[in-house]
Amino acid sequence: METMTKTSELEQKIESLEAIVTAQTEQIAKLEALVKYYEEQFLLSKRRQFGSSSEQSPDQLSFADLFNEAEDQADPLQPEPTYEEITYKRKKRVGKREDDLSGLEVERVDYELPEAQRICPECEARMRDIGVTPRRTIEIIPARVIVREHAVHAYSCPNCERNNDHTPVIKAEAPTPLISGSLASPSAVAHIMVQKYVNGVPLYRQEKGMMNDNVFLSRQTIANYRERSALARAGLLRPELPACHLRPVGIRPIEGSRSAL
Numbered sequence: 001m002e003t004m005t006k007t008s009e010l011e012q013k014i015e016s017l018e019a020i021v022t023a024q025t026e027q028i029a030k031l032e033a034l035v036k037y038y039e040e041q042f043l044l045s046k047r048r049q050f051g052s053s054s055e056q057s058p059d060q061l062s063f064a065d066l067f068n069e070a071e072d073q074a075d076p077l078q079p080e081p082t083y084e085e086i087t088y089k090r091k092k093r094v095g096k097r098e099d100d101l102s103g104l105e106v107e108r109v110d111y112e113l114p115e116a117q118r119i120c121p122e123c124e125a126r127m128r129d130i131g132v133t134p135r136r137t138i139e140i141i142p143a144r145v146i147v148r149e150h151a152v153h154a155y156s157c158p159n160c161e162r163n164n165d166h167t168p169v170i171k172a173e174a175p176t177p178l179i180s181g182s183l184a185s186p187s188a189v190a191h192i193m194v195q196k197y198v199n200g201v202p203l204y205r206q207e208k209g210m211m212n213d214n215v216f217l218s219r220q221t222i223a224n225y226r227e228r229s230a231l232a233r234a235g236l237l238r239p240e241l242p243a244c245h246l247r248p249v250g251i252r253p254i255e256g257s258r259s260a261l
Contacts, residue, residue: 037231101136145213148185150174178232183217184225192222 110132118127152174160167178184195201201209203219210217 097136101138104138107139143191143213145210145215179225179228182225182228184229189225189229192226196226 112129119125120127152171154169154171156167156169178186178189192206195206196203203222206222207217207219
């Protein structure tokens with residue numbers, strides 16, 4: 001009997017230790033990711049302090065390079081080529097335009113005569129439709145910015161209000177905000193990410209572009225949207241808590257990166 005009791009106690013201790021190890025492993029993984037994030041911020045701050053302040057990428061030419069291209073590309077020691085490159089023009093193949101437009105949505109606009117105008121000018125008989133003459137154009141619709149107000153309705157029981165001491169209140173389900181207390185939405189953050197990392201648009205240019213659309217967001221706010229959404233996606237920041245609540249002891253919170261502003 002005593003042996004069974006000891007065995008049960010050992011099993012409980014083992015389960016307790018395994019739970020502690022699992023919790024500590026998860027905590028270590030989160031802390032390692034947080035340390036890596038702060039290391040990247042430190043490197044970015046050093047690069048911003050001591051690196052080049054130009055926003056020009058390696059693939060872009062400076063204003064001076066536009067005029068020095070011939071001198072840079074010239075090589076007096078390079079022998080003349082023995083073969084001559086010949087180019088020629090040919091007619092554009094049939095169907096190329098349809099292939100170029102195959103990935104776009106087609107919106108058709110029909111221009112028709114009113115019923116009263118479908119009368120023959122010679123004999124005044126009713127005219128019939130004999131076909132259309134198509135013509136295609138590409139229409140570019142600029143981005144549209146709106147303010148979406150999420151109105152969450154709450155419901156209470158009128159009977160409980162009159163007869164009971166406690167009145168239950170139930171709220172309708174609504175999407176969880178990406179960043180608590182912020183105007184940021186998934187579509188807005190996605191637009192900022194695409195402009196920054198796909199199109200290479202710096203934050204100060206995004207700020208000016210948004211001002212042209214009557215959206216007044218500072219580059220600091222845009223940077224906060226970018227970083228806090230990345231932290232939330234990595235699981236280091238819960239949407240209902242601000243970033244400063246998760247900082248390690250002794251480390252000053254980073255309000256937002258100013259990299260490439």
